[in-house]
Amino acid sequence: MLHAAENTNDKDLDIRSEEGFEKVYRMHSEKLCALAISMVGDISLAENIVHDVFLSIWNRRDHLVVEGPMEHYLTRAVKLAAMDSLRKKALHQKKLVRHFQNREVQSHCTEERLNFESLRQHVGLLVGKLPSKCREIFHLSREMGWTNRKIAATLLISERTVEAHLYKALKFLKKNLSEQP
Incomplete structure (x- = not known):
């Protein structure tokens, strides 16, 4: 059963209902955003990560089983999503670096070919x-x-x-x- 405790004195919330889900969101979203911001260093990205975690939970609400406090589950989900985002960003940056290095090499090859052709033509004129x-x-x-x-x-x-x-x-x-x- 999917549920979350508001705090140790509150009864369990069933987040399969819109009302229960909204309560859990209001209770935890601010703290989760702060956690995500501390990991990724970007407010907009952090908000998207938290939004995506909650969206995933809502979409899987009928099949998802959370053992233990919902806060722990959400914290772990946000940490994993933030690390995944950082990993994807690092891979993207590596691809960009490789792309620009390849363009630089191609540019040098083109420049060398043009220089060689110019030199070859000049030598041809001199030989003439x-x-x-x-x-x-x-x-x-x-x-x-x-x-x-x-x-x-x-x-x-x-x-x-x-x-x-x-x-x-x-x-x-x-x-x-x-x-x-």
Whole structure:
């Protein structure tokens, strides 16, 4: 049977009736709100927690059995609901932190991609300013991955000439890239 004692001198209240439920609410809601406020630190949230506890009791009134004083049951229910609320809030904050960390990483990746593309285009423009033979050797070496020996054999020049052209191209690129803002 669902009931609550108003105090040690009062008779049991049956909170299955609206009148009994309202009496229990009036007797305990203020104290329960103070308890919830002390746990969650937010008046509005504390009031919602207490309201939800009483709503749950009202919805389950025909099947709920409370052993012992109603005050103890209500206090425990509010404590558990407040802890659950704090746990959910902590999980939500963790999700927000992860979300913003992921956005920051994605932002850095996008920024790095844009920087890389800009640099690649700039290098392409600089390579285009190289003398034709130097540009051809640089392309075969750096973009095609050919060895100096293969380039020399294909272009019918010495390996020393290939090395000289690559040195000239790299020196030009280094000078002009370091001047880029």
